[in-house]
Amino acid sequence: MEKWYLMAIVVLLGLTVRWTVSLNSYSGAGKPPMFGDYEAQRHWQEITFNLPVKQWYFNSSDNNLQYWGLDYPPLTAYHSLLCAYVAKFINPDWIALHSSRGYESQAHKLFMRTTVLIADLLIYIPAVVLYCCCLKEISTKKKIAHALCILLYPGLILIDYGHFQYNSVSLGFALWGVLGVSYDWDLLGSLAFCLAINYKQMELYHSLPFFCFLLGKCFKKGLKGKGFVLLIKLACTVVASFILCWLPFFTEREQTQQVLRRLFPVDRGLFEDKVANIWCSFSIFVKIKDILPHHIQIIISFCFTFLSLLPACIKLTLQPSPKGFRFTLVSCALSFFLFSYQVHEKSILLVSFMLPLLLKDELLMPSVVTTMAFFIACAISFSIFEKTSEEELQLKSFSISVRKYLPCFTFFPRIIQYLFLISVITMVLLTLTTITLEPPQKLPDLFSVLICFVSCLNFLFFLVYFNIIIMWDSKNGRNQKKIN
Structure with missing residues (x-):
């Protein structure tokens, strides 16, 4: 790719923004007794370093699961252990069993922030750069613009460098997986995605598109020949990678069973806290959790999730293509987020913008600045206020089909443009209201509920939008080796 120096500048800008955000506060700083997600990550280092593997996921006097018990897959635990060895070398007090609980210092904060940055540099950022460089049929300027927007994505930056987590690791592995299977490096892509799942179970949101895309490839090659060989190789790769990750727990x-119980806590109910999905939003009007039995909630959630993602997955299996694969990744992730059981709010990282949920962690200024920078970069790079033709919105086939029955249906692009502007203005107003006004005493959760409800409507719209593109795109089966 020409103008590598521009890509280098983009990466440096992304790193600068990340480190600038990291200089601010983090979740739970100085707030006992739980101290927030920062303490959770530190505590996992303490547990994995001081206790044998067999005790990592079990409740004991040394491992109180009510105090940030480990609830992510083994790869997260191994990462915590690796960080713990480095922490032990620098300052053993940081991970001392029991006595390090709630440990806070500037030196430790610097260490923890650095671990996130190193993970980004090793896994996520290289995947983003390579992905953008591999984009076909677009100019170098567009490739740079894509990289800029991805690396300035406020959701990931604010959660990982403000709130404090390691989401870039699983997302980076998933992106390596997308690159692999899109370029027919199917075994490497499958391995990368298995690592993503074994780091954070929320990557299961993307598992069906990966499965359907690879299965579709096998069908195309013929299950009596090369397709069957590929299927066996893929199965062996997946099984081997899971065995290696889970070996100490087998x-x-x-x-x-205990690890699985920790990863999938069905006893917590249909949803927790305020999350912008269907069940939480609908509970404003009907208290589903109080009306329906627990097992019925699980069945209903499963049915809605399965039915909402089924059309896109069938289309991808029958007509596998990199373009259809990427759209199905987004569509399925949205389906899981909106309809599945026990959804965490950060799961929207897999599909969408960050909602203003971090203001409570004293991250107001980083949130505002990062979001504005991201929005300005997108607006300048992609002219989102001008390019709203049917073809550019990838809705031409759908519009033609509709006009067969409604000839006057010519204003669809303008509707999309107005809906986009209304969405942005509404979220800005809600954010400003949340910052500047106090909710009524009788309705202390008013603003957070409104944000969840409005966001849910937006996500529903995008779910419909992406499914329309997937189902009406007749070109998905062509040019399989291209990444558009």
């Missing part, structure tokens, strides 16, 4: 059946 020694006893109870070990495996």
Whole structure:
């Protein structure tokens, strides 16, 4: 790619923004007894370093699961252990069993922030740069613009460098997986995605598109020939990668079951806290959690999730293409977020913008600045206020189909433009209201509920939009080796 220096500048800008945000406060700073997600990550280092593997996921006097018990897959635990060894070398007090609980210092904050940055540099940022460089049929300027917008995505920056987590690791592995299977490096892509799942289980949101895309490839090659060989290789790759990640927990059946219970806590109910999905939003009007039995909630959630993602997955299996694969990744992730059981608010990282949920963590200024920078970069790079033709919105086939029955249906692009502006203005007003006004005493959660409800409507619209593109795109089966 020409003008590599521009890509280098973009990467440096992304790193600068990340480190600038990291200089601010973090979740739970100075707020006992739980101290927030920063303490959770530190505590996992303490547990994995001081306790044997068999005790990592079990409740004990040394490992109180009510105090940030480990609830992510083994790869997260191994990462915590690796960080713990470095922490032990620098200052053993940071991970001392029991006595380090709630430990806070500038030196430790610098260490923790650095671990996130290193993970970004090793996994996420290289994947983003390579992905943008591999984009076909677009100019170098557009490739740079894509990289700029991805690296300035406020959701990931604010959660990982403000709130404090390591979401870039799983998202980076997933992006490596997308690159792999899009360029027919199917085994490497499958391995990368398995690592993503084994780092954070929320990557299961993307599992069906990966499965359907690869299965569709096998069908195309023929299940009596090369397709069958590819299917066996893929199965062996997936099984081997999971065995390697889970090997210490396969020694006893109870070990495996306990890890699974920690990863999928169905006893917590349909949803927790305020999350912008269907069930939380609908509960404003009907208290589903109080009316329906627990097992019925699970069944209803499963049915809605399965039915909402089924059309896109069938289309991808029958007509596998990189373009259709990427759209289905977004569509399925939205379906899981909106309809599945026990959704965490950060799961929207897989599909959408960050909602203003971090203001409570004293991250107001980083939130405002990062979001504005991201929005300005997108507006300048992609002219989102001007380019709203049917073809550019990828809705030409759909519009032609509709006009067969409604000839006057010629104003669809303008509707999309107005809806976009209304959405942005509404969220800006809600954010400003949340910052500047106090909610009524009788309705202390008014603003957070409104944000969730409005966001849910936006996500529903995008779910419909992406499914329309997927189902009406007749070109998905062509040019399979291109990444558009």
